[in-house]
Amino acid sequence: MPILHEVQDVFGYIDPSAVDVLAEALNLSRADVYGVVTFYKDFRFEAPGRSVIQVCRGEACQSMGAEQLARHACERLGVDFGGTTPDGAVTLEQVFCLGNCALSPAVMVDGRLKGRVDAACFDQLVARASDEVA
Amino acid sequence: MPPVVVFVPLDAAARSVGADEVASALVHEAAVRGREIRLVRNGSRGMFWLEPLVEVTTPEGRVAYGPVDAAGVGELLDAGMLDGAPNRLWLGKTEEISHLRRQTRFTFARVGVNDPLSVADYEATGGLAGLRRALEMSPEQIVAEVTASGLRGRGGAGFPTGIKWQTVLDTPSDLKFIACNADEGDSGTFADRMLMEGDPFLLVEGMVVAGLAVGAAEGYIYVRSEYPDAITTMASAIDIAYLNGWLGPSVLGSGRAFELYLRVGAGAYICGEETAMLESLEGRRGMIRAKPPLPAIAGLFAKPTVVNNVLSIATVPPILARGAESFRGLGLGRSRGTQVFQLAGNVKHGGIFEVAFGLTLGELVEEIGGGTASGRPVRAVQVGGPLGAYLPVSRLDLPMDYESFAAVGAMIGHGGIVVFDDTVDMSLQARFAMEFCAEESCGKCTPCRLGAVRGVEVIDRIIAGVEREANLELLEDLCETMVDASLCAMGGLTPSPVRSALEHFPEDFNRAKAAPL
Numbered sequence: 327m328p329i330l331h332e333v334q335d336v337f338g339y340i341d342p343s344a345v346d347v348l349a350e351a352l353n354l355s356r357a358d359v360y361g362v363v364t365f366y367k368d369f370r371f372e373a374p375g376r377s378v379i380q381v382c383r384g385e386a387c388q389s390m391g392a393e394q395l396a397r398h399a400c401e402r403l404g405v406d407f408g409g410t411t412p413d414g415a416v417t418l419e420q421v422f423c424l425g426n427c428a429l430s431p432a433v434m435v436d437g438r439l440k441g442r443v444d445a446a447c448f449d450q451l452v453a454r455a456s457d458e459v460a
Numbered sequence: 461m462p463p464v465v466v467f468v469p470l471d472a473a474a475r476s477v478g479a480d481e482v483a484s485a486l487v488h489e490a491a492v493r494g495r496e497i498r499l500v501r502n503g504s505r506g507m508f509w510l511e512p513l514v515e516v517t518t519p520e521g522r523v524a525y526g527p528v529d530a531a532g533v534g535e536l537l538d539a540g541m542l543d544g545a546p547n548r549l550w551l552g553k554t555e556e557i558s559h560l561r562r563q564t565r566f567t568f569a570r571v572g573v574n575d576p577l578s579v580a581d582y583e584a585t586g587g588l589a590g591l592r593r594a595l596e597m598s599p600e601q602i603v604a605e606v607t608a609s610g611l612r613g614r615g616g617a618g619f620p621t622g623i624k625w626q627t628v629l630d631t632p633s634d635l636k637f638i639a640c641n642a643d644e645g646d647s648g649t650f651a652d653r654m655l656m657e658g659d660p661f662l663l664v665e666g667m668v669v670a671g672l673a674v675g676a677a678e679g680y681i682y683v684r685s686e687y688p689d690a691i692t693t694m695a696s697a698i699d700i701a702y703l704n705g706w707l708g709p710s711v712l713g714s715g716r717a718f719e720l721y722l723r724v725g726a727g728a729y730i731c732g733e734e735t736a737m738l739e740s741l742e743g744r745r746g747m748i749r750a751k752p753p754l755p756a757i758a759g760l761f762a763k764p765t766v767v768n769n770v771l772s773i774a775t776v777p778p779i780l781a782r783g784a785e786s787f788r789g790l791g792l793g794r795s796r797g798t799q800v801f802q803l804a805g806n807v808k809h810g811g812i813f814e815v816a817f818g819l820t821l822g823e824l825v826e827e828i829g830g831g832t833a834s835g836r837p838v839r840a841v842q843v844g845g846p847l848g849a850y851l852p853v854s855r856l857d858l859p860m861d862y863e864s865f866a867a868v869g870a871m872i873g874h875g876g877i878v879v880f881d882d883t884v885d886m887s888l889q890a891r892f893a894m895e896f897c898a899e900e901s902c903g904k905c906t907p908c909r910l911g912a913v914r915g916v917e918v919i920d921r922i923i924a925g926v927e928r929e930a931n932l933e934l935l936e937d938l939c940e941t942m943v944d945a946s947l948c949a950m951g952g953l954t955p956s957p958v959r960s961a962l963e964h965f966p967e968d969f970n971r972a973k974a975a976p977l
Contacts, residue, residue, distance in 0.1 A: 328723070366725075366746070368685050386647045386804040422729060422900070425650040426472065426473045427649070427650055427802065427878065428509075428811045439472045439689070
């Protein structure tokens with residue numbers, strides 16, 4: 327797994343051809359490596375958007391309106407969870423708990439945690455994420 | 461004039477509401493005013509409604525201000541903040557804030573106080589005392605001391621830590637491991653994260669002590685990938701510990717070795733289950749294993765392994781430093797010592813509250829937590845994470861200890877408490893419990909893998925009013941099957957929030973008029 331993390335850190339995703347290389351190097355079957363990549367939600371076979379926004383849907387965040395925020399996020403970006411906007415700017419993901427449960431709802435943008443996120447704040451985050459990469 | 465020492469937390473939650481911006485504003489505005497400051501990024505005190513909380517060192521002690529907004533820093537400085545002068549955000553001396561005074565900080569003694577990565581701070585505040593004492597003891601003596609303290613696993617199950625260690629110690633093997641579970645995936649919990657960000661050396665010290673106690677020379681900390689800040693801090697702490705000889709071939713010059721590695725998860729809730737975590741540490745899919753054999757007998761790479769939660773391991777050094785009685789003397793019934801409760805969700809004063817077992821749930825939610833953040837009445841409280849039961853207001857008199865909770869079919873778990881106000885629809889929370897299980901099941905046991913999917917469908921039909929009686933019966937059947945026929949807590953406990961929602965809030969499942977088929 328540390329190898330897969332490193333591959334993804336460097337390339338942003340794990341190219342399917344890397345599975346063959348890793349299987350060969352680690353003396354595992356391709357199915358073993360493929361199985362690990364597909365089991366964990368973090369690993370992806372396709373390049374994500376230039377920014378990854380994760381919206382927490384854990385219970386603590388739900389108690390502060392995370393479900394409304396999640397719906398707003400999907401509508402604002404016009405994608406479902408797991409989807410990337412057509413311009414490739416933002417990938418939207420759902421996550422269960424970012425450990426910021428006393429400052430709910432929580433959102434993470436490219437590894438930066440944000441607390442008490444409402445719809446307006448979310449739009450700002452999206453705008454900033456799109457600006458930064460544009 | 462020496463520079464004024466100013467503390468601004470580096471905790472991820474504090475940063476999530478602007479602590480970094482406050483820190484840079486402080487540096488800038490102080491420079492503009494010709495005041496010299498020394499900025500220390502500490503952990504969080506755990507009072508999140510006051511974050512970003514800024515502390516200023518004065519001759520009388522540390523004075524706190526919060527919540528500070530970056531834009532208001534200049535004005536605060538003009539009002540004499542660097543001299544501890546009162547203003548609208550002034551909270552007085554930190555140690556006299558009643559929320560902190562009411563706590564018994566045993567495990568969290570240093571979190572929010574020190575610079576997390578300062579070796580000097582750590583040793584000056586009693587760090588390494590537990591390890592130094594352990595080095596003078598035999599493994600049997602260390603285990604006996606931990607057993608005598610009454611410490612029970614903080615990950616949720618509450619298994620006595622000393623007994624687990626004794627099993628590993630008694631199992632002969634040339635190779636043993638310590639595996640620390642830092643895959644804190646339960647919603648409503650963040651104490652592990654705060655400890656790793658606020659006092660990472662304590663976890664390192666605890667890992668070494670565990671190694672000495674059971675005869676293991678290698679340890680792993682498995683952190684979830686959702687905690688990038690904790691990963692960075694923990695990795696630095698381990699590097700620093702090696703440089704200072706706390707880790708490596710000769711721990712503190714004792715000639716005894718301990719190697720410590722940090723491993724990062726990849727977004728799988730199930731890896732918080734101990735056997736799934738071991739699979740993941742071995743580089744495989746996080747599929748749970750059947751028990752027995754217990755990990756204490758055949759764990760990581762089939763070797764005897766101590767698997768403990770972050771807080772369990774971090775509580776051992778102060779137990780050794782201060783003696784088992786210092787911990788055992790606190791608590792209620794068979795729940796000894798302190799628990800780090802985490803108030804979360806729709807709660808006014810959310811954060812960490814470390815206190816001896818025995819407080820009631822109501823005291824925590826209403827008195828300490830100050831009720832809901834929305835100001836509406838509390839309706840439901842979920843204790844122990846996504847697999848914990850939902851409790852109604854009538855159960856707020858429950859004392860916080862493992863046995864009292866178990867007696868009503870609930871669990872304290874990791875000490876996470878999520879509060880909901882009266883706008884919550886409990887049928888949707890029950891549905892979510894099943895949806896979450898369907899999403900996160902490792903897929904090994906059929907009742908969990910398929911049952912959770914069917915559970916969502918059945919609850920949807922109940923909510924829609926389709927054949928309500930028959931579907932309620934079906935749901936109960938399904939819950940029973942999941943409880944009885946799942947190997948781990950994921951499938952076995954998912955029915956707990958579902959059943960408790962049904963039991964205590966039946967009206968929420970009964971909203972739709974009986975729909976025609």
